[in-house]
Structures are given as structure tokens and as C-alpha cells.
Amino acid sequence: MKKRTTLKQLARELDVSISTVSKALKNSPEISQDTIDRVKAFAKLLNYRPNNIALSLKNKKTKTIGIIIPDIVHHFFTKVIKGVEKYANSNGYNVIVGLSNESFSNEVINMEMLANGSIDGFIISMSRETMQRQDYQHYTETLNEDIPLVMFDRVVAEIPCDKVIVDDTKSAEIAVNTLINKGATKIAILTTKDYVSVGRLRTKGYLEALKNHGINPIRDLIIKIDDELLYEEDHLDVLEKQVRELLLNHTDVNGIFAVNELYAVVAMKVAKEMGYEIPNDLQVIGFTDGMLSKHATPTLSTISQHGESMGSKAAELLIQRIDERVNDLPKEPTKTVVISTNLIQRGSTK
Amino acid sequence: MKKRTTLKQLARELDVSISTVSKALKNSPEISQDTIDRVKAFAKLLNYRPNNIALSLKNKKTKTIGIIIPDIVHHFFTKVIKGVEKYANSNGYNVIVGLSNESFSNEVINMEMLANGSIDGFIISMSRETMQRQDYQHYTETLNEDIPLVMFDRVVAEIPCDKVIVDDTKSAEIAVNTLINKGATKIAILTTKDYVSVGRLRTKGYLEALKNHGINPIRDLIIKIDDELLYEEDHLDVLEKQVRELLLNHTDVNGIFAVNELYAVVAMKVAKEMGYEIPNDLQVIGFTDGMLSKHATPTLSTISQHGESMGSKAAELLIQRIDERVNDLPKEPTKTVVISTNLIQRGSTK
DNA sequence: TATCAACACGAAAACGTTGTAGTAATGTTA
DNA sequence: TAACATTACTACAACGTTTTCGTGTTGATA
Incomplete structure (x- = not known):
């Protein structure tokens, strides 16, 4: 050699x-x-x-941050990575990516692989399975070892660390309010099972919007999809079937709020097949502003989460913590930064 | 601390x-x-x-591979990363991601940041600007320093390293053949400027298919889009305008082959607006099987590149080279692996 | 009882850096 | 001319491992 x-x-x-x-x-x-x-x-x-490795050893810092996400084939996470990379790079940091693939054990393994000195800190969005099991031991262990950690999007209160989120509840409420203001009177929601925090919170916003307008929620209109196989082919069939049933049983539904863009796009597809005209018969708003939203027919009105900003912010918080640690500064209390969303109105609403 | x-x-x-x-x-x-x-x-x-860093220093290997791609907000690259990660992880390697953002200098900086001992080898797809400038010095330098390098998708012959590609020419030819067999007689192509290797090769395949069927190519039907701002909003306006002009000047176009899925989807959108019925009046085939293809209306027939396989294969080749290097094995000649594509037929073709 | 394995452990070098603490050889001052 | 600065270097420890090469005790053998 x-x-x-x-x-x-x-x-x-x-x-x-x-x-x-x-x-x-x-x-x-x-x-x-x-x-x-x-x-x-x-x-x-x-x-x-x-030789960077020798320097890392000597300086006891690697100038590398690890980001662990549930899935990289996903526009939102991809945007976040971009934001992290940008901020990190311009501060002399490298980014090492771990994919949990929505699996608990993968998440644990990935974290262990990196927590042995390879990185100075973590940026993480929790895998679905971890949320389900509510087993946060690997997080607390990491924190115990004094390795800084910033969570984003899928966060839980139990873990005492900096967080970057959007106000899911408020954003959902705004989406549903918009639907109502534009004339929708019977609004369904396509959401996830409750253990997915963002799904739960967005559902809460949906319910609040209804309540504020004196509309009674109808159980049938709240469709909680088991997103085990989100973005997999076979999963979509189930989703399609559920939407079809919804529209069959409640032909007067004239608004749909979906907690991600894929659900929204699939809903539009089914509705169109069933003869609905969007946005005249049915208005749809999604969540996450990705490729699908921009290029669906009609184009999809959606809540933009500003993934790139979330990423930069997360990186900023993390690097602050790293500095705090290596310089032995007093520890600031953990903070939760809320990135503001905005509703992008396109063709799927009036 | x-x-x-x-x-x-x-x-x-x-x-x-x-x-x-x-x-x-x-x-x-x-x-x-x-x-x-x-x-x-x-x-x-x-x-x-x-402590992994101490081990890296001692063993003179980091068990980390660097992947540098032009853009992460892009389904294909995302799939490749996934493939790389999967193979790398199961072989005890970590993956560190660098984003060139299609810029030459970013590519150089990223490579330099990593080539100082942080990684054992590179997996790279060239940035557009690099292809344009044809300045491959940072690649050859890396190779001179004996750091293994595997290129994928956007490759050039000048760099003597392992490569993983699809047969762009052949695949395009198959796509266009299919269009012809399904009755299309006047076929346009939406491609990139020639300096983008994959665009050039796919155009070549298009021309060959036409030639084999005795069809004379028409200059007007070959639209080379300056993809400077691919996937940016303002870029799409230009694209839309070009497609509109095409269909206006050649109302009898009944087939379109696009070198990526976005071009295909935009073309379908414009055509539909202009009253074309797809696939009856106009058949469309794209390249790259991403989210858009699956969820466009109609769903898009497309050439699937199997990005994940490309990623795994690239990782495999790289890790072989790394082993070869650390074990002082004789150097095998560089090889180019061609991943086979396949045409996925959906709603945009008959 | 001198010799020799076997056993169980320790010392030290090496990986590539950086920074502190020397140390010679000058030149300057009283 | 003895004491002291200055200059321009070198030695060495340290970062956390692994591994080679000792080495001091045992217990067994001749």
C-alpha cells in the first residue's frame, strides 16, 4: 500500500x-x-x-456530525440533509449519513457504529418502530455519554435535547381552516396511526379547526393509515381502497386534508377516477412540499415544512452544543425551535 | 468536557x-x-x-467511504445512496455524504475535505459543471494518491477507474423502439445539452432507433434543454414553453421520449393542457423510475435504472479496491459494470 | 537443585499530529 | 568577561489503540 x-x-x-x-x-x-x-x-x-484522523485523535473532535433518518428516499428528509450539509460544510464539518429504514434495531446499530468516536454529535429523526416501542434507551445513553444530540420532526418529549420541529398542530389547523373558508363543509383527514407523533399532532389540529367552526367530527372521516409500508407499492393499494370506501360511503365529502403529500396525491387520483372534479367537487390539502405536490394534476396545495431550514437550524444547534462541550462552557437549557410553515395554494383548492 | x-x-x-x-x-x-x-x-x-479514531489511525483505514453526488434532492441519487449504505453497512463501513450541488468547486472542496484520511475511498457521480469544464484533475490526483475511486452514472472515459453505469444508449433505443412499435410515427426527444454524458448517450439511442426504422430525424424534434436549473421553479417555465412550441409547430407529434422523469411529466402536463389525450394522441416514455412516474396522471412509462443496485455494485467494487490496496494485492484492471435497465410500462403508453 | 517450560502479565513502539519545555549557539549588556 | 537574551531549532509527551517482545513467577523435570 x-x-x-x-x-x-x-x-x-x-x-x-x-x-x-x-x-x-x-x-x-x-x-x-x-x-x-x-x-x-x-x-x-x-x-x-x-492526516485528519491523527488530528481528530489529538484534538478529540472529528469535525463530523452524524445524521440518522428513517428513509432517504423521501423528499422531506432529503431537504433536511441538504440543509444540514450546507450549514455543516460551511463550518468545516462533514456529514455522515445513517439510515434506520424505519427500524429500531437499525437505528440502534447505526448510532452505536457512530457513537464510538466517529462523530461529534447526532442529528436524528426517530424511526417509526422506535416511536412504536417507545424505547429511547439508546438516546439517553448517548446523552449520558455527553454526546450532543438534536432531534427534528419526529421528536418525543421524553428525551431532553434540542429539537427542531414545525408546529404540526397549528399548521394542520390552518390547512383545515383554509378548506373550511373555501367552502368545504365535510372534511376528511388521511392520517397515520397515533404513535407517529406528527400524524397525531396533525390530527389534533384537524380536530381543533373543526371544533372552532362548530363542526362535529365524524369518526368515519378520520382515516388512520397503517403506514408500515409507506412509499411501497403494496401499501398504496390499501390506501386507495380506504379512500374509495370513504368517498363511497360519504359522497358529500368535499374536503380532504392529508398528513403527507403522497396520501394527498393518491386521494386525488382515486377521487378523479370516481368522477370528482378537483377543486370544484373536492378540495385537497397535503403536508410537505415535495416533487409530487408540484407536479400532480391538479397541482397540490400543501403545507410547506421548509426542510432545508430545519436542517440548517438543527446543524446550528448541534454545533453550538459541540462547542459548548469542547470548550467546557456552562450548559444552556435545551431548546425547541419551531420552524414556521406556510400554506402553498395551488390547483387542488379553490 | x-x-x-x-x-x-x-x-x-x-x-x-x-x-x-x-x-x-x-x-x-x-x-x-x-x-x-x-x-x-x-x-x-x-x-x-x-475509540474508533484511534483504531483508524493505527490500522490506517477508516472503514468509511465517501459518496459525492451532484444533488440529493433527486430520487435517483437517493436510491443510489440507499444501495451504497446497505452494502457498506453490512460490511462494517460507514458512509459520508458530500454534495457538489452541480458545482465544480464544491466537488473539489468536498473531495479535498475527505481525501485527507477521513475516508478509504470515493464513490462519485460527476457534477454538471465538471463535465462542462472537462477538468478532471482532482480525480486523477485522488487516483495518484492511491485512493480508490468508483464512478457511477455520469462517468467519463478519461478517468481510469471502476465505473457503474446503465447502457444509456441501448435503453433509450429500447424506449424509442417501443414507442414506434406502439404506433408512434413522429417522435420528439426532450434531452439535455450534450456535455451531460447521459443526455448525449440517450440522444444517440434515440437517433439509432429512428435510423433502424428508416425514420429521418428532424432537428426541430430534438430539444436540448439547458438544465442549469433542473428541478428549480424558473427552469420549468422554459421547459414548458419549449414543449408548447414543439407541439404547436408539429401538431402531429405522437410520441415523446424524455431523458428524465421530470421532463416527461412536464411534457404530459403541457400536452394535456393543449388537449392531447395520453396515450391515445401522444405516448410518452421517461427515464428514471421515481415518485413522479408512479403518481403522475397518467402514470408514466419509464426506463428504470435500478439506482439501488447501482449503489450496491459501486460499493462492492470500491470495497474490493480498498481490500486490494490494504492487502497489497496485485491491481486488477479497472472494470465498467453495466447495470441492466428495464422498461416499465404504465399509462402513458398504449 | 539447577534447568526449563508454561503462565500471566508489563513495557514500549507505532500510527501522525501538536505544543510545551528544553537546549545549543549566537549576540548583547554591564 | 560573566550574565543574560535571542534565535532556531530538537525532544518528548500526549491522544487511544494493538501487538511484539520481554520478564518474573510458578511448577515440573533431570
Whole structure:
């Protein structure tokens, strides 16, 4: 194996000590200009570059942050990564990505793989299975080991760390309010099982909007989809069937709020097949502003979560914590940053 | 800063040497069972885990691979990452992601950030700007430093490394053949400027299919889109306008082949607005099987690139090279693996 | 009882850096 | 000219491991 140029090699060939080489490369005043020039020239010649690993070991920091997400084939998470990367890179950090694939054990394994010194801190959105099991031991252990941790989107109160979220409840309420204001009188919601925090919160917003308008919620109109296989083919059939049944049993539904864009798009598809005209007969609002929303027919009105901002913010919070830690600053209380959403109105609403 | 448990601490508290602790944890036969048990128990108590950075330094390998892609908000790349991650993880490797954002300098910076010992090898898809400038110095430098490199999708012949691609030309030819067999007689192509290798190759396939069927290509029907701002809002307006003009000037176009799914979906949208019925008046085939293809109306027939397979394969090749390098095995000649595509027929073709 | 394994452990080097604490060889001052 | 600064370097420890090469005790053998 070809070996990279090291200080030792430079030192040997230049017939000076390692320290001299190190200092010369850093323009130390201890070293004569002559030597500095010689060393630098030779270093350039041999294409010397300091070994990051050695530095990490010495400095006890890796300048790397780990982000662990449930699924990368997902526009929202992808946006978040982009935001994290951008902020991290411009602060000299690298980003290492772990995929939990919505599985508890994968999440644990990934965290363990990285928590052995490979990274200075974590940014995490919890896997579905973890939410279901409510087993947060690996999180608390990480925190106990004093490794900073920032959660985003799918968070739980039990874990005492910085968090970046959107106001799911409020956003959902705004979406449903909009539907009502635009004339929808009977509004269904396509949501997830309650253990998915964001689904639960958005459902809450839906219910609040109804209540504020004196509309009684109808159990049949609240469809909680088991999203085990979200974004998998076979899962969609189930979803389609449920929407079809809904529209069959309640032909006067004229508004649908979906907690993600895929549900919304599928709902529109089924409705169109059944002869509904969107937005005239039926108005639809989704959540998450991704590719699908922009290019569906009709284009989908949706709540934009600003994933990239969430990512940057999470990175910012994390790097602050890392600094706090390495500089032994007093620990600030954990904070939860709420990124504001906004409703993007497109073709699926009047 | 709270310090992690180290061998030294364990040694001190157990009143044995560091070596003994190290060996005990590895069940060395040199150490008595008694001591092994004591050490292990205490290590577990203090939650000891070996410091990966120290290991990396010692072993001269990081068990980390870097993947650099032009854009993460892109279904295809996302699939590739997933494939890389899967293969890498199950072989004990971590994945660190760099985003070039289609920019040359970002690509260079990212590679330099990682090529200082942080990673054992690269998996890369070239940024658009790099293809345009044809400046491959950072690649050759990386190879000169003996850092293994595998390219995928957007590759160039000038760089002597392993590659993973699909047969763009052949796949495009198959797509266009299918269009012709299904009755399309006047087929347009929505492609990119020639410097994007995949665009150029797919255009070549289009032309070959036409030639094989005795159809003369018409310059007007070959639309090369400057994809500077692909997936950005303002870019799409330009695209829409171009498609509109095409269909206006050539009302008898009855087939469109697009080199990515977004172009295809936009084309369908414009066509529908102009009163075309898909697939009866106009058949469309895209490239890349992403979210859009599955959920467009009508659903889009498309060439599936199997991004995940490409990712796994790339990771496999890279890890082979890494092994070759660290074990000083003889260097095998570089190879180019062609992942087979297949045409997924959906609603946009008859 | 001197010799030699076997056993159980420790010392030290190495991976590539950085920074502190020396240390020679000059030049300057009283 | 003895005491002291300054200059320009070098030695060494440290970061946390692993591993090779000792080494001091045992107990068994001749």
C-alpha cells in the first residue's frame, strides 16, 4: 500500500526534526524564514496534507456530525440533509449519513457504529418502530455519554435535547381552516396511526379547526393509515381502497386534508377516477412540499415544512452544543425551535 | 468536557497494565480467565467502547467511504445512496455524504475535505459543471494518491477507474423502439445539452432507433434543454414553453421520449393542457423510475435504472479496491459494470 | 537443585499530529 | 568577561489503540 506523505518523511528528507516541519508549515515565528520556505516547498512537492484522523485523535473532535433518518428516499428528509450539509460544510464539518429504514434495531446499530468516536454529535429523526416501542434507551445513553444530540420532526418529549420541529398542530389547523373558508363543509383527514407523533399532532389540529367552526367530527372521516409500508407499492393499494370506501360511503365529502403529500396525491387520483372534479367537487390539502405536490394534476396545495431550514437550524444547534462541550462552557437549557410553515395554494383548492 | 472511558482508565482502576486490559477484552489466551472476567465486568460497568479514531489511525483505514453526488434532492441519487449504505453497512463501513450541488468547486472542496484520511475511498457521480469544464484533475490526483475511486452514472472515459453505469444508449433505443412499435410515427426527444454524458448517450439511442426504422430525424424534434436549473421553479417555465412550441409547430407529434422523469411529466402536463389525450394522441416514455412516474396522471412509462443496485455494485467494487490496496494485492484492471435497465410500462403508453 | 517450560502479565513502539519545555549557539549588556 | 537574551531549532509527551517482545513467577523435570 502506497503511503501518504507524513511529517516524519518530510523531516527525514529535509534533515530537520518533525517539530520543525510541523511548525514551519504553520508559519511559527520559532522557525527561520529560510527553513519555512524550504519545508513548504518540499511539502508542496510531495503533496503533503495533514492526516485528519491523527488530528481528530489529538484534538478529540472529528469535525463530523452524524445524521440518522428513517428513509432517504423521501423528499422531506432529503431537504433536511441538504440543509444540514450546507450549514455543516460551511463550518468545516462533514456529514455522515445513517439510515434506520424505519427500524429500531437499525437505528440502534447505526448510532452505536457512530457513537464510538466517529462523530461529534447526532442529528436524528426517530424511526417509526422506535416511536412504536417507545424505547429511547439508546438516546439517553448517548446523552449520558455527553454526546450532543438534536432531534427534528419526529421528536418525543421524553428525551431532553434540542429539537427542531414545525408546529404540526397549528399548521394542520390552518390547512383545515383554509378548506373550511373555501367552502368545504365535510372534511376528511388521511392520517397515520397515533404513535407517529406528527400524524397525531396533525390530527389534533384537524380536530381543533373543526371544533372552532362548530363542526362535529365524524369518526368515519378520520382515516388512520397503517403506514408500515409507506412509499411501497403494496401499501398504496390499501390506501386507495380506504379512500374509495370513504368517498363511497360519504359522497358529500368535499374536503380532504392529508398528513403527507403522497396520501394527498393518491386521494386525488382515486377521487378523479370516481368522477370528482378537483377543486370544484373536492378540495385537497397535503403536508410537505415535495416533487409530487408540484407536479400532480391538479397541482397540490400543501403545507410547506421548509426542510432545508430545519436542517440548517438543527446543524446550528448541534454545533453550538459541540462547542459548548469542547470548550467546557456552562450548559444552556435545551431548546425547541419551531420552524414556521406556510400554506402553498395551488390547483387542488379553490 | 466529560471524557470517554479508555483503556488507560480501566487499567488504572483495575491496577493492571493497559496491555492486559486490551488483551483481556479480546479474550487473549495470554490472560487468565480470572483477569478476563474482572476486566470485562468493569469495562461493561463503565460502558467502555474502543475509540474508533484511534483504531483508524493505527490500522490506517477508516472503514468509511465517501459518496459525492451532484444533488440529493433527486430520487435517483437517493436510491443510489440507499444501495451504497446497505452494502457498506453490512460490511462494517460507514458512509459520508458530500454534495457538489452541480458545482465544480464544491466537488473539489468536498473531495479535498475527505481525501485527507477521513475516508478509504470515493464513490462519485460527476457534477454538471465538471463535465462542462472537462477538468478532471482532482480525480486523477485522488487516483495518484492511491485512493480508490468508483464512478457511477455520469462517468467519463478519461478517468481510469471502476465505473457503474446503465447502457444509456441501448435503453433509450429500447424506449424509442417501443414507442414506434406502439404506433408512434413522429417522435420528439426532450434531452439535455450534450456535455451531460447521459443526455448525449440517450440522444444517440434515440437517433439509432429512428435510423433502424428508416425514420429521418428532424432537428426541430430534438430539444436540448439547458438544465442549469433542473428541478428549480424558473427552469420549468422554459421547459414548458419549449414543449408548447414543439407541439404547436408539429401538431402531429405522437410520441415523446424524455431523458428524465421530470421532463416527461412536464411534457404530459403541457400536452394535456393543449388537449392531447395520453396515450391515445401522444405516448410518452421517461427515464428514471421515481415518485413522479408512479403518481403522475397518467402514470408514466419509464426506463428504470435500478439506482439501488447501482449503489450496491459501486460499493462492492470500491470495497474490493480498498481490500486490494490494504492487502497489497496485485491491481486488477479497472472494470465498467453495466447495470441492466428495464422498461416499465404504465399509462402513458398504449 | 539447577534447568526449563508454561503462565500471566508489563513495557514500549507505532500510527501522525501538536505544543510545551528544553537546549545549543549566537549576540548583547554591564 | 560573566550574565543574560535571542534565535532556531530538537525532544518528548500526549491522544487511544494493538501487538511484539520481554520478564518474573510458578511448577515440573533431570
